[in-house]
Each structure stands twice: as C-alpha cells, then as structure tokens.
Amino acid sequence: MRSLPRSWIATCLLAALFAALSGSTCAAQRFVLPLDLRQGLVFGADQPRTPYQFDATLSPGLEVDSVQLNLAIAPAYTNPEWDLGLGGSMSVLVPKLLSDIGLRISAQALYLCWESALRLSLGLGIEALGLVRIGVWPGYDFGMERAFLGVGVGLDIVSVVRVLSGAREPEFEPIP
Numbered sequence: 001m002r003s004l005p006r007s008w009i010a011t012c013l014l015a016a017l018f019a020a021l022s023g024s025t026c027a028a029q030r031f032v033l034p035l036d037l038r039q040g041l042v043f044g045a046d047q048p049r050t051p052y053q054f055d056a057t058l059s060p061g062l063e064v065d066s067v068q069l070n071l072a073i074a075p076a077y078t079n080p081e082w083d084l085g086l087g088g089s090m091s092v093l094v095p096k097l098l099s100d101i102g103l104r105i106s107a108q109a110l111y112l113c114w115e116s117a118l119r120l121s122l123g124l125g126i127e128a129l130g131l132v133r134i135g136v137w138p139g140y141d142f143g144m145e146r147a148f149l150g151v152g153v154g155l156d157i158v159s160v161v162r163v164l165s166g167a168r169e170p171e172f173e174p175i176p
Helices: 004-022 157-165
Strands: 029-032 034-043 052-058 061-064 067-078 081-094 101-112 117-128 132-141 146-156
Touching: 029 157, 034 132, 067 101, 081 117, 101 132, 117 146, 146 157
Parallel strands: none
Antiparallel strands: 029 061, 034 052, 034 146, 052 067, 061 067, 067 081, 081 101, 101 117, 117 132, 132 146
16 A cells, blocks of 8 residues: 555545535636547666556546646556556646637646556646647656656547537526
C-alpha cells in the first residue's frame, strides 16, 4: 500500500471540490463531457519492455466560468498490462489567444486500481471553439516510479452534439 492513502485523499479532495462547486450560484455553469486520448513515453529505470503508455479518459464534469472540475475514468495501458484509473482533474481556460482559441492548463490525479498506485500529471493544451483540444501531458507514475511525457487529443462530447444538432448553449438559472 505504497501510495493508497495519498491517492484516495487526493481523489476525495477533488470530489469534495466538485461537489462544492456543483451547488454554486454562478450563472455561467455548464455540464461538460470531455474524452481525451493520450499516449507517450515513459522515462527512468530501465526495463526490457518498450516504455510506452496510453489512456482514454472520459471526464464528466462541471465548468464554472473558466474553471472546469471533472471526475475521471480512464482505461490505461501501462506496458505490458491494462489498468483502470479513477480520479479527478481540474483545469483553467486562460483567456482566448485568438478569436476562439484558448490555452487550457490542467492537473489530473488518477488512482490505478489494479496497480494500487497514483499517477499525477499536468496538462498544457490549445483548445479551439470549446470543442477540440491538443496538448502535452508530463507526469509521474508512483507505481512504476517513473516520469512520463504524453501527447493527447480530445473533444467535449456535449459541445460536439450541441454543434451537430444546431442547439444553442443552455441558459442556467442561479441556484438559490
């Protein structure tokens, strides 16, 4: 149980923060459902296997103004095995660089269930139209005790469905 207590504490803190903001009275809140695919190289201690990892993260969450809080469910390939990552993430969208392009800065904590280890990562990405994003994800896997560097692409499923259906952004009333 090397990192079990720390990982559960981090996950519980993110869940508590998500719960606190979900009752927020901010008028600019909306449900988001990002899907991110990331792959990359693992660095550090030598192993006979190719140092490669991949994950597909589905992150239901809430966006309040420019801050996004998400739960994370991620099937993860840590060569040579698959694992299930559960956790959360928090990100901030920096004001738009161009008309509809912004910079998203993210932090993610995943607890890998079968490996019983914590994986922390930071993300820096370009987001276009609130739909698509491309980014770089450096991080550290406490189970393998190795750093990694991933690249990823993602999209917000709710926004894509809204655009394809021609629907407008829903208006939320503040919760009293």
